[in-house]
Amino acid sequence: MTPLLDIRRLTMDFGGLRALEAIDLAVHPAQTVALIGPNGAGKTTLFNCITGIYRATAGDARFQAGEGRCVPLRGLKPNQVTALGICRTFQNIRLFGHMSALENVLIGRHCRTRAGIAGAILRSRRARDEERRAAADSFRLLKKFGLAGHADAPANSLPYGAQRRLEIARAMATEPRLLLLDEPAAGMNPQETRELNRMIVQLREEEGVAILLIEHDMRLVMSLAQHICVVDYGRKIAEGTPGQVRNNPAVIKAYLGEDDNA
Amino acid sequence: MNWDYLLSLFMGGLTRGSIYALIALGYTMVYGIISLINFAHGEIYMIGAFTALIVIGVLTLAGWNGMAILLIAAAAAVVYAAAYGWTMERIAYRPLRRAPRLSALISAIGMSLFLQNYVRMAQTANFLPFPNLIPDFACLKPVAHIVRASEIVIYAVTALVMLLLTLLVKFTRMGKAMRATAQDREMAMLSGVDVDQVISLTFIIGSAIAAIGGVLIASHVGQINFYIGFLAGIKAFVAAVLGGIGSMPGAVLGGLVLGWTESFFTGYVSSDYEDVFAFLFLVGILIFRPSGLLGRKQTEKV
Amino acid sequence: MDPKEEIKKSFIAAIWFMFLTFPIMVVRVDTIEHTVTWRWERLIWVGAAFFLLSFIWRRLLDRKLTGPSATDTAPAHAAPRWKHLTADSRLKRPALAAAALFFLAVPLLFSWNKTILVTNALIYVVIALGLNIVVGLAGQLVLGYVAFFAVGAYGYALLNLHYAVGFWSALPIGAALAALFGLLLGFPVLRLRGDYLAIVTLGFGEIIRIVLENWNELSFGPSGIDNIPPPDFFGLILNLRQTHIAIYYLMVVLTLLTILVVSRLQHSRIGRSWEALREDETAAQAMGIDTTRAKLSAFALGACWAGMGGVVFAAKQKFINPGNFTIWESILVLCIVVLGGMGSITGVVLAALVLVILPEALRVFADYRWLVFGAMLVLVMVFRPEGLVRARRRVYAFEPTESDKTEGP
Structure with missing residues (x-):
């Protein structure tokens, strides 16, 4: 089976600093892959390279954009990547703070709608229909993420957990085939995390979306991921099923530090 | 080729460049620490020049003369400019520390507008003659058509200011705190640096240097009005960006490069479009080398 | 304490x-x-x-x-009482009707000079609504906005002089020319953020003015262009006074048109993409918004109103010179947008009327106006960054069901 996202020997340098070194990673359709590793290991950098915020120094990433098209991602702008069907959330929540929750999700619909300047000014029938449909779709998404009651509230007024969920809802509005989640459970309490877990499972089942997940909460990772990839100092140090990774000595060393006496 | 003409353009460029450099230092220091273009910085320079003019006027009337007046006036200008700089930061920027950058920028534009018109209303809208108190040294007679005594003083003072500032930033405790704050404000705060104090000090030093520039250029050009800070401020900003904003050696280099290019441009091409040239220069740099000559490339944290 | x-x-x-x-x-x-x-x-x-x-x-x-940061965190019901008045749709209609009647009656109620003053204020309403797109919605601080105004004014004056182009054709041409200049300015500054953009556009405005002052063959230099014809109203022969009144009504219509178009743009897919750009450019792009396109469209659609305003200005003044297009005009328009409330159409309209008419009405104030404007920019930013009238978020017509309300963590 061809992978949905196929990353080959991806390398990223910042000046003299190598943030990622020859990373290989594959995500298959409808699969959930977790990316774990200590802080500063380069996980978010990898997200930034995939989504076009950074341009990788070397290597490539290919994406199955549907209809058998295999598109190299390197050199694309973030909005082009999103249009292909990859969307992300941010580690430090980046919502459009002064816009309402519903409008945040509507922004996600932007790349799946067409209305232009003329449509906006003349309020053509097509533009109005499209706008109504987009609003209805967005509202459905909010409902799915338990945010319907907050639809008209400014995003920055939502409670923290709700903001995290709104980020996922906004990303889902772009109709991604691959969803990148950057520490979605960061700062959540155990109950909120369980709720999030349930939502992601539901998402996977209903939408069939593949997920690449960065997370430090190991319970969440172990329960969601079918495949785990461990990075440290910009290199991939281990990979496999949750069971394999859990018992891998290199992983334990990276997490617990080297024991000098050993 | 007329070598004397060329040389005089070179010296004129050096003079302009030194003044740009002195003002640009304030921009670059403030930008380095709070990432704000202090639009009102040019006004501080203007207020420095006005304060000096007022002190000179009072002292002259009281019967003083010579270099003593100039020194006292310069000292008063420095003190007052520093005081204005400090106050401005407290009023217009400190309450906006956490606000979006657009807000602080608009506040800065407002401050600039306010200070200009404050001086216009309280003093005058007309040009005021500024006495040239730097004596023409006899030893400069043979080169008088190329360089004037006041220009020599400008070069010397500029060099001295640079030297002192470098020593301050490199070797003192406060300098270290400034560099730390510039790199990472949160981290500096956690390590026990009083960030508010550092920011205040940055404004004070930057304003004092601008005032020195103001006194020097006013005495060289021979007239001032409330509007001189605006264009000088923008040119100095161009210099700071050219050198790489946030970099102090860059500000000096940028000032000199801009001074020379302007001087040669007006000398050989056209003086009508002098300011157009500076702006086009700025656009060019920002497009082709946004980090400036000596600046570091910045990657946005995501 | x-x-x-x-x-x-x-x-x-x-x-x-x-x-x-x-x-x-x-x-x-x-x-x-x-x-x-x-x-x-x-x-x-x-x-x-x-x-x-x-x-x-x-x-x-x-x-x-x-x-109470209530205004920031809670929805409308926590807002102070006077806000209820503006939000109450029962009061909105009579208020709008009264305003409409007032503006229709201005030439009857006031002297000729005062009517011209209101015309002026309306020109500022139109161009401030244009700048509001760029600054208030898209969050791009453009300080050289007066350049587009100059493009419109000189565009009409020169086209008329050389090719006898009439006012009515010049109006759309002026808008298009200004939009074109908006794009021309937009391309090189696309990658610049906030503060750099402010300085570069300020430079752009000054460049246009300096070029107008020095390029005598094109613009007749500082002496400007005289004898610009007023608009032709259905071939009627009007005296000076009647012409001014006709121009006044023209401006009323143009203002209404601007408000209609700008508010439609604001509440459309395009308008949302501008606001997302203002809130967080990186996130906007990651959510699939072509930020290049969004910026350029904001520049062009913002500039075209200044162009149109410029054409009317030239026709009204009959004489223009570079002195009409200084940095101060840009700053005045910025003051209007900031005071009115970035992104708020009602606020911008009110602020334009106040800031243009008040200094003329109170001569004492006129001397101090720039001092006051400067202080105002600082104070508004420090204490009320949303301006006089907070831009109201559109409420979409979905009634959350009871189960939605109880749902959630």
Whole structure:
């Protein structure tokens, strides 16, 4: 089976600093892959390279954009990547703070709608229909993420957990085939995390979306991921099923530090 | 080729460049620490020049003369400019520390507008003659058509200011705190640096240097009005960006490069479009080398 | 707080500002006559004023820090009462009707000169609504906006002079020309953020003005262009007075058109993408918005109103020169947008009327206007960054069901 996202020997340098070194990673359709590793290991950098915020120094990433098209991602702008069907959330929540929750999700619909300047000014029938449909779709998404009651509230007024969920809802509005989640459970309490877990499972089942997940909460990772990839100092140090990774000595060393006496 | 003409353009460029450099230092220091273009910085320079003019006027009337007046006036200008700089930061920027950058920028534009018109209303809208108190040294007679005594003083003072500032930033405790704050404000705060104090000090030093520039250029050009800070401020900003904003050696280099290019441009091409040239220069740099000559490339944290 | 402490703080502030303003406020040196005037009475004024201002300042700052940030976090029902008035749709219609009647009756109620003044204010309404797209919605601080105004005005004057283009064709041409200049400016500055953009566009505005001043073959230099014909109204022969009244009504129509178009744009897919750009450019792009396109469309659609305003301005003035298009015009328009409330159409309209008409109506105020505008920019940013009228978020017509309300964590 061809992978949905196929990353080959991806390398990223910042000046003299190598943030990622020859990373290989594959995500298959409808699969959930977790990316774990200590802080500063380069996980978010990898997200930034995939989504076009950074341009990788070397290597490539290919994406199955549907209809058998295999598109190299390197050199694309973030909005082009999103249009292909990859969307992300941010580690430090980046919502459009002064816009309402519903409008945040509507922004996600932007790349799946067409209305232009003329449509906006003349309020053509097509533009109005499209706008109504987009609003209805967005509202459905909010409902799915338990945010319907907050639809008209400014995003920055939502409670923290709700903001995290709104980020996922906004990303889902772009109709991604691959969803990148950057520490979605960061700062959540155990109950909120369980709720999030349930939502992601539901998402996977209903939408069939593949997920690449960065997370430090190991319970969440172990329960969601079918495949785990461990990075440290910009290199991939281990990979496999949750069971394999859990018992891998290199992983334990990276997490617990080297024991000098050993 | 007329070598004397060329040389005089070179010296004129050096003079302009030194003044740009002195003002640009304030921009670059403030930008380095709070990432704000202090639009009102040019006004501080203007207020420095006005304060000096007022002190000179009072002292002259009281019967003083010579270099003593100039020194006292310069000292008063420095003190007052520093005081204005400090106050401005407290009023217009400190309450906006956490606000979006657009807000602080608009506040800065407002401050600039306010200070200009404050001086216009309280003093005058007309040009005021500024006495040239730097004596023409006899030893400069043979080169008088190329360089004037006041220009020599400008070069010397500029060099001295640079030297002192470098020593301050490199070797003192406060300098270290400034560099730390510039790199990472949160981290500096956690390590026990009083960030508010550092920011205040940055404004004070930057304003004092601008005032020195103001006194020097006013005495060289021979007239001032409330509007001189605006264009000088923008040119100095161009210099700071050219050198790489946030970099102090860059500000000096940028000032000199801009001074020379302007001087040669007006000398050989056209003086009508002098300011157009500076702006086009700025656009060019920002497009082709946004980090400036000596600046570091910045990657946005995501 | 302890009143003694308060008084002490205000006293210190007063002393500090008396020191600070001493040379510039008190001493006036005449270097030609060699006289010095001392104006000691001003020192007392400054001291007294800052003693009081210091109280107010601290009170406002306290309220901002601790006070109900209700306006920021809670929806409309927590807003102060007067906001209910503006939000109440029952009052909205009569208010709008009254405003419409008033504007229709202006030439009947007021003298000719005052009508011209209102025409002027309406021109500013139109161009400020244009700048509002760029600054208020898209969050791109453009300081050289007057350049687009100049493009419209000179565009009409020159096209008329050389090719006898009439006003009515010049109106769309002026808008298109300005939009084109918006794109021309937009391309090189696409990658610049916030503060750089401000300076570069300020430079752009100055470049246009300097070129107009020096390129005599094109623009006739500082002497400007005279005898620009007024609009032709259905071939009627009008005297000067009637022409001005006709131009006034033209401006009323143009203003309404602008409000309609701008509000439709704001509440469309395009308008949302501008706002996302303002809120967070990186996130906007990651959510699939082509930020290049969004910026360029904001520049072009913002500039075209200034172009149109410029054409009407030229036709109304009959004479233009580079002095009409200085940086101050740009700053005035920025003041309007900031004071009115970035992104708020009602606010911008009100602010334009106030800031243009008030200085003319009160001559005393006219002298101080730039001083006041400067202080206003700072104060609005510090205490009320959303401006006089907060841009209201559109409420979409979905009634959350009971189960939605109880749902959630």
